[in-house]
Amino acid sequence: MVNLHLQAIEKAEEMIDYTKISRCVAQLQEFIALHPEANEVRKALAVKLVYQGYFYEEIQTILGVSPSSLQFWKTSYEKYGIYGLRLRDKEVQKVLIKISQKLKSNDLIDLLNGKYLVLRIPNYYPAREAKKISQELIKERTLERYKRVPDVGVQRTGITFFETSCSLEMLKCYYEQAQVSIQSLRQTCFPHLSPLDKLRLELQEIWVPGAHIENVHNQTMLAGICRVFEDNFELPPHQDIFARDILDVGIPPAHPFDNFITQLSANIYLQTPKSGGELEVWELKPSISTGKAIRDKRLGAVPQRDREYKYEGIIDRNSLPSATLKIKPKVGELILFDSGRIHSVRPCQDGPRVSMSMFIGYRSRKKPLTYWS
Numbered sequence: 001m002v003n004l005h006l007q008a009i010e011k012a013e014e015m016i017d018y019t020k021i022s023r024c025v026a027q028l029q030e031f032i033a034l035h036p037e038a039n040e041v042r043k044a045l046a047v048k049l050v051y052q053g054y055f056y057e058e059i060q061t062i063l064g065v066s067p068s069s070l071q072f073w074k075t076s077y078e079k080y081g082i083y084g085l086r087l088r089d090k091e092v093q094k095v096l097i098k099i100s101q102k103l104k105s106n107d108l109i110d111l112l113n114g115k116y117l118v119l120r121i122p123n124y125y126p127a128r129e130a131k132k133i134s135q136e137l138i139k140e141r142t143l144e145r146y147k148r149v150p151d152v153g154v155q156r157t158g159i160t161f162f163e164t165s166c167s168l169e170m171l172k173c174y175y176e177q178a179q180v181s182i183q184s185l186r187q188t189c190f191p192h193l194s195p196l197d198k199l200r201l202e203l204q205e206i207w208v209p210g211a212h213i214e215n216v217h218n219q220t221m222l223a224g225i226c227r228v229f230e231d232n233f234e235l236p237p238h239q240d241i242f243a244r245d246i247l248d249v250g251i252p253p254a255h256p257f258d259n260f261i262t263q264l265s266a267n268i269y270l271q272t273p274k275s276g277g278e279l280e281v282w283e284l285k286p287s288i289s290t291g292k293a294i295r296d297k298r299l300g301a302v303p304q305r306d307r308e309y310k311y312e313g314i315i316d317r318n319s320l321p322s323a324t325l326k327i328k329p330k331v332g333e334l335i336l337f338d339s340g341r342i343h344s345v346r347p348c349q350d351g352p353r354v355s356m357s358m359f360i361g362y363r364s365r366k367k368p369l370t371y372w373s
């Protein structure tokens with residue numbers, strides 16, 4: 001009797017769900033028919049396919065959209081209905097940015113799953129100390145432009161893994177200098193706690209399996225840099241993808257590389273310019289091969305010497321829609337975002353803009369987070 005009753009409830013629930021799903025499918029279908037704007041149609045079509053029971057992998061194959069974008073659009077649709085697929089300005093900021101008082105694993109998981117685009121933690125590091133240490137950091141002797149991007153006015157303290165594809169000699173220098181560079185930044189911040197050390201410690205504490213420095217060649221990698229942005233230089237649209245950097249290096253990993261599900265960029269801002277210096281983030285996350293295809297299509301015919309930037313990973317702004325988010329970082333703020341999403345920094349005036357930065361790799365909830373630069 002009880003069983004029959006339960007079955008009847010389940011049946012009724014199934015029917016309610018079914019009605020809801022078909023209503024959603026019909027609404028999305030109508031939206032697609034009425035709105036020729038290609039990007040919005042793609043989102044609506046993708047969410048419609050989720051409701052129709054297609055696997056994320058299948059939708060990825062059909063529409064070429066990443067599972068994290070799918071998850072993100074679905075959440076946005078569930079929260080705001082059709083309007084969620086057409087978010088603009090203020091609403092975009094509300095849904096796509098999470099502001100938190102401290103670093104928490106739940107927020108990190110939501111960010112890693114693409115529930116929002118950016119996690120902001122204001123006052124992560126005290127502004128007074130931030131200003132003091134940035135005064136010291138801008139005197140660092142090792143500051144120089146990225147070897148692979150010499151035409152962009154962004155300087156960093158230590159050689160980063162991204163630059164090691166230039167030569168085997170660079171890779172050797174990278175590993176030789178990694179620990180010296182970590183300790184030297186710590187020393188420059190002394191007697192204050194280095195913002196990077198604070199972040200490393202907190203990641204270890206909030207992530208149950210722990211967090212440690214990434215290891216590809218059985219040698220300690222660099223974990224954390226300081227960046228100084230020169231005035232009037234944009235850091236043009238790009239993606240940071242560790243698997244691509246490993247391929248570029250040419251020395252295979254010492255053990256089979258367990259790739260990340262998501263790679264985050266973590267930045268702590270220590271000094272901000274009077275104007276400009278906004279961080280732009282697109283929800284677009286092309287795969288390594290799609291990213292290359294987009295660039296080749298645009299620049300394939302342009303000889304290397306005539307290109308605006310030497311680094312081939314730069315994405316032409318003119319081939320992109322306007323950025324989904326534009327954020328003006330505050331002194332002491334920690335900002336995290338998926339570095340596989342296209343992002344850029346607008347030129348600044350009356351800087352310099354000073355930050356500390358590292359990447360964070362996520363493999364699964366059961367595995368440690370790793371970090372490197």
Ligand SMILES: O=C(O)CCC(=O)C(=O)O
Binds near residue numbers: 235278279345
């Ligand atoms: O400085 C920023 O706001 C972001 C720089 C960047 O490209 C990154 O951290 O991956």
Ligand SMILES: [Fe+2]
Binds near residue numbers: 238239240265339
């Ligand atoms: Fe970046």
